[in-house]
Amino acid sequence: MNHTDIHPLSGGLALSVPTNAHIDATLHTAPLAPQLYLPLVDYSRTVLQPNVTLGQSVLAGQSVARGIIAPSSGTITAYIEHSWPHPSNTQVPTLVLQSDGQDRFIPIDHVHPLERIEAAAVHGLGGAGFSTAAKIRKACEFGRPTLVVNAVECEPGIACDDALMQQQPRAVLEACRSLIELLGVYSAQFAIEDDKQLALNALQACEPEQYAVDIVTLPVIYPSGAEAPLIQRLTGIALEYDQRAADVGVVCLNVATVLSIHNALQGRPAVDRIVSITTQDLHHSINIRTRFGTPVNALMTFAASINPAIATALQQNSSTITVGGPLSGFQKTLDTSPILATTNALLVGPADPVPTPSACIRCAECTVACPVNLLPQELYTAAVTEDIDTANRYLLDVCVLCGCCDLVCPADIPLTSWFRFAKDAKRQRQQEQTAATLARARSDNHNERETRRAQEKAEADAARRAQAAQRKESAADIKAAIARAKNRRPRS
Amino acid sequence: MLWLALASLTVLCLAIGTAFAKLDRANNAEEILINSINDYLPQTQCAQCNYPGCRPYAEAIAKGEADVNQCPPGGEATIHALAKLLGRDALPLDTAYGERKAPQVALIDENVCIGCTLCIPACPVDAIVGSAKLMHTVIASDCTGCELCIAPCPVDCISLVPKQHEVSAWQHPAPGTVHRKES
Amino acid sequence: MSGALTHNRLGVKRLKTSTIMSSVMLALIPGSILMVYWLGPGVLMNLTVSVLVAVACEALCLRCRQRAITPMIADGSIVLAAWLLALCLPPAFPFGPLIVGTLAMCVLGKHLYGGLGQNLFNPAMVGYAVLLVSFPTAMTTWTQPGELTAFNDTANWGSWWALKWHGVSSLGGSWDAITQATPLDHLRSLERQSLIVDVDALHSPPWRALSLAWLAGGLYLLVRGIIRWHIPVAMLVAAALTHLAYRFFFPEYSLPLLPALFYGALMLGAFFIATDPVTAPSSVRSRLCYGAGIGVLSMVIRTSSNYPEGVAFAVLLMNATTPLLDRWFVLDKRL
Numbered sequence A: 001m002n003h004t005d006i007h008p009l010s011g012g013l014a015l016s017v018p019t020n021a022h023i024d025a026t027l028h029t030a031p032l033a034p035q036l037y038l039p040l041v042d043y044s045r046t047v048l049q050p051n052v053t054l055g056q057s058v059l060a061g062q063s064v065a066r067g068i069i070a071p072s073s074g075t076i077t078a079y080i081e082h083s084w085p086h087p088s089n090t091q092v093p094t095l096v097l098q099s100d101g102q103d104r105f106i107p108i109d110h111v112h113p114l115e116r117i118e119a120a121a122v123h124g125l126g127g128a129g130f131s132t133a134a135k136i137r138k139a140c141e142f143g144r145p146t147l148v149v150n151a152v153e154c155e156p157g158i159a160c161d162d163a164l165m166q167q168q169p170r171a172v173l174e175a176c177r178s179l180i181e182l183l184g185v186y187s188a189q190f191a192i193e194d195d196k197q198l199a200l201n202a203l204q205a206c207e208p209e210q211y212a213v214d215i216v217t218l219p220v221i222y223p224s225g226a227e228a229p230l231i232q233r234l235t236g237i238a239l240e241y242d243q244r245a246a247d248v249g250v251v252c253l254n255v256a257t258v259l260s261i262h263n264a265l266q267g268r269p270a271v272d273r274i275v276s277i278t279t280q281d282l283h284h285s286i287n288i289r290t291r292f293g294t295p296v297n298a299l300m301t302f303a304a305s306i307n308p309a310i311a312t313a314l315q316q317n318s319s320t321i322t323v324g325g326p327l328s329g330f331q332k333t334l335d336t337s338p339i340l341a342t343t344n345a346l347l348v349g350p351a352d353p354v355p356t357p358s359a360c361i362r363c364a365e366c367t368v369a370c371p372v373n374l375l376p377q378e379l380y381t382a383a384v385t386e387d388i389d390t391a392n393r394y395l396l397d398v399c400v401l402c403g404c405c406d407l408v409c410p411a412d413i414p415l416t417s418w419f420r421f422a423k424d425a426k427r428q429r430q431q432e433q434t435a436a437t438l439a440r441a442r443s444d445n446h447n448e449r450e451t452r453r454a455q456e457k458a459e460a461d462a463a464r465r466a467q468a469a470q471r472k473e474s475a476a477d478i479k480a481a482i483a484r485a486k487n488r489r490p491r492s
Numbered sequence B: 001m002l003w004l005a006l007a008s009l010t011v012l013c014l015a016i017g018t019a020f021a022k023l024d025r026a027n028n029a030e031e032i033l034i035n036s037i038n039d040y041l042p043q044t045q046c047a048q049c050n051y052p053g054c055r056p057y058a059e060a061i062a063k064g065e066a067d068v069n070q071c072p073p074g075g076e077a078t079i080h081a082l083a084k085l086l087g088r089d090a091l092p093l094d095t096a097y098g099e100r101k102a103p104q105v106a107l108i109d110e111n112v113c114i115g116c117t118l119c120i121p122a123c124p125v126d127a128i129v130g131s132a133k134l135m136h137t138v139i140a141s142d143c144t145g146c147e148l149c150i151a152p153c154p155v156d157c158i159s160l161v162p163k164q165h166e167v168s169a170w171q172h173p174a175p176g177t178v179h180r181k182e183s
Numbered sequence C: 001m002s003g004a005l006t007h008n009r010l011g012v013k014r015l016k017t018s019t020i021m022s023s024v025m026l027a028l029i030p031g032s033i034l035m036v037y038w039l040g041p042g043v044l045m046n047l048t049v050s051v052l053v054a055v056a057c058e059a060l061c062l063r064c065r066q067r068a069i070t071p072m073i074a075d076g077s078i079v080l081a082a083w084l085l086a087l088c089l090p091p092a093f094p095f096g097p098l099i100v101g102t103l104a105m106c107v108l109g110k111h112l113y114g115g116l117g118q119n120l121f122n123p124a125m126v127g128y129a130v131l132l133v134s135f136p137t138a139m140t141t142w143t144q145p146g147e148l149t150a151f152n153d154t155a156n157w158g159s160w161w162a163l164k165w166h167g168v169s170s171l172g173g174s175w176d177a178i179t180q181a182t183p184l185d186h187l188r189s190l191e192r193q194s195l196i197v198d199v200d201a202l203h204s205p206p207w208r209a210l211s212l213a214w215l216a217g218g219l220y221l222l223v224r225g226i227i228r229w230h231i232p233v234a235m236l237v238a239a240a241l242t243h244l245a246y247r248f249f250f251p252e253y254s255l256p257l258l259p260a261l262f263y264g265a266l267m268l269g270a271f272f273i274a275t276d277p278v279t280a281p282s283s284v285r286s287r288l289c290y291g292a293g294i295g296v297l298s299m300v301i302r303t304s305s306n307y308p309e310g311v312a313f314a315v316l317l318m319n320a321t322t323p324l325l326d327r328w329f330v331l332d333k334r335l
Ligand code: SF4
Pocket: A359, A360, A361, A362, A363, A364, A365, A366, A367, A376, A377, A380, A405, A408, A409, A410, A411, A412, A413, A415
């Protein structure tokens, strides 16, 4: 496929990174930290129960809670509330793993490949961190799904997939082939932006046709790596407002996730990922393969030791970092929060100051920029007034939180933050409503039963009283009969 | 002529008005109103509003006996929804009835429970299971956190704990709003 | 902002609200100068009074609504609205009604809806419509360019000042002679009487020059990326087609196409009024539809009604359809 076969994306932005940016595509490996932190929270922020005990020694790949595995071998030394990389700035129940430095792995030998992927705890390394096995299972309900490998990585400042493809092109292609075999499809569409020339060259040199991989180059536009816009561009299918890719029979997986799946099928659990560490001005970037659970500050120290520009940026602002890219990221204090599957990038150095918003002038710049054809200005009004019904009518669920509308808004309105807020408010309201409906049904049930019981009791009481009265009456009858008998006796 | 017109108009208005009022009442309007009010109440069934449950409170509001700001679990959101539904003013929550708390559930200390069954009928949503002389337990997903089971327990083994971890309840905050005059 | 970096670091071109407003004002300057030069000091008086009253009224409204005053005035939106209103008024329009119209624009057209960005109707056109229905004669009495309108003759200023306070009748004689109906109105009545129209005899070159000035301003805005082409182009094309249709079906409308487009407020409307971001729809298709609607309606109103010019009412009518168009073209195609 070339550009002309690709469905156009309406909206999106051409973002430019500094032309003199120095992206180091070498894959460094972070040293194994002595203490690894494992937050027991899943992607929907539900707290999980640990299934290991304090003092228990575990092997790398051994399950410590549902969907969470130990990233290295060692001893569980503590179960504490600990910070984690999340915009909430909360602390969550976390297991501390004292690694023994031997890095012994538990073999993954489930027969069924999906079980193997599940046991290896493969999660999406692109964004949301969904369980990959569940995603594949869902899409397989369609018989033969379409396989899309997402190597678009469109947000500036993030180069972890780029580095992976440059350094290990053959492994990537082999991973694609084993996924093709697993799904029973004919080929994979491998989407990559046309400015990643080095990665493209590396892949082409390995003859992707032999792996049944169809490389699709996309013109650079943000956010074509987001799932819904990507599927729209490749297949022409516009996802309905309540659909995910799996619902239309598309398996859309990030390229690093595909490699993780391949490793899982080979018996190696998903214990690490590549993290891009970039200066806030986007001039310098390095990529480090990091164990999950490694404290962010330890990783930062390592990064500073191999790249002087990052060391300088760290000195300028050593208290806060941005977790994620320059558009999707959030500010976080630099502490021992662990690296998770979703931590694709860390930005160091001072962030831009937040401008003061003014009134929306309905200029519709945001509408033009929105990659999924929403009316952000209408959504914004609905979000400010917390009018969830109106927000739904303007398709709040479709928003992919890409941040394009923020960037073009002449009134400096933090639109995306408002949509995050509205999405959470909506979720909250839905939960409350479900709970209320349940409670109402149960309460009606309870009241009905109590009324019935009271009624039955009253009826029973009445019956008893009537019986007693009757007994009295019959007693009187007997007395009368005896009296009559007595009266009769003298005559006989 | 003028008077005739005025009189006939008045009669007409009265007649139509009465007819509509009748119609309105005939179609069990009150029942419908009570149900729609009840739909907005949180169904915690805690009786903090001084009525024995959400529906009785809905009935009282529909009759005009109660204000819309007496339900602490519902908080401001419920008050606003009810005020909008009924065309009344949205008053702030009357804290005489209690304050809005974070969602909670009851937890029975199973080592202490003597199995007296007193808490079972107290629970308005049947969230407690157990039978005589046996340990009782709360089905956390059904419990509304209404606190009504606390008082009847003779050994005080029921306590309320937060329904979920802070992180599960966390929401992205609203960013700062447009220019307002600082006051 | 959601992330850590702002647009300028990511190479995204973005305008600020104040830049948008000031660029539009910049684009209005050539036409305004031409109008002042040609129609006399009255235009300048209209502009000054309208802008001053509007700013004062805006400040008062913001104060009553407890909003911050300075940033909202500094963004220039109210000055721009007052400016546009003043450009639509006859030079001899008295101060009293002018103030009324400006207040209507500010309060009725803007703040009753909730201020900047919330209004459904274009505020300047709301002000214009209020004036047109309340003071029909004054609104349709235009002074002919001539001696009295000479801008550099300071002797004229005094009589203009008096005229603006007391109305045309207060001056009598020489002034009566120079008043006429709106050029378009005049043109139309000539057409209705089946008089052969000599377009150039109607002082059309100055009017044409004025329209060209608006057109030039509009092109500047297009080049700067302040407005997009869809609304003006759709509006002008639709207006042209409507005019041709009229000429085809009713031969008595004999005005050629180009003078028809360059007469009246069509150019000003297409580039400066219909493109008002607040009241125009958002997507390409809804904008094309909106522009075309204004084009057709303004020609129909201009030709078939008793009003001298149709742009204002056409804009107001299409403003009312904006939410509907947005829903149709942006959202419903997804559902
Ligand atoms: S870009 Fe900003 S000012 Fe323009 S319509 Fe969107 S939210 Fe409003």
